[in-house]
Amino acid sequence: MSEELVVEQVEAAKPSVKITVRPNGPFRVEGLIELVDVNGQVWDLTGKPAISLCRCGLSSKRPFCDGTHGREGWKCDASPVPVEPVALG
Numbered sequence: 399m400s401e402e403l404v405v406e407q408v409e410a411a412k413p414s415v416k417i418t419v420r421p422n423g424p425f426r427v428e429g430l431i432e433l434v435d436v437n438g439q440v441w442d443l444t445g446k447p448a449i450s451l452c453r454c455g456l457s458s459k460r461p462f463c464d465g466t467h468g469r470e471g472w473k474c475d476a477s478p479v480p481v482e483p484v485a486l487g
């Protein structure tokens with residue numbers, strides 16, 4: 399597959415899942431996803447168009463956020479940083 403074709407395919411692809419880093423909080427995941435535990439069991443997310451995944455590690459309902467981050471005053475901000483291009487082939 400040529401590099402140009404790969405670039406075209408990547409640019410043409412529309413994301414089906416959106417993950418938003420919430421300020422000082424969880425990852426908000428929107429879209430059709432499958433969430434699998436360490437044993438390969440799948441969470442039933444039927445009827446949930448979006449979920450919040452714990453980013454602080456303090457939730458008692460991990461992998462889901464239960465709001466503990468706010469009560470504990472957990473702080474973390476994240477923004478994209480430039481990444482080095484990866485050579486193909």
Ligand code: FES
Nearest residue numbers: 452453454463467
């Ligand atoms: S991010 Fe909310 S409890 Fe961890």
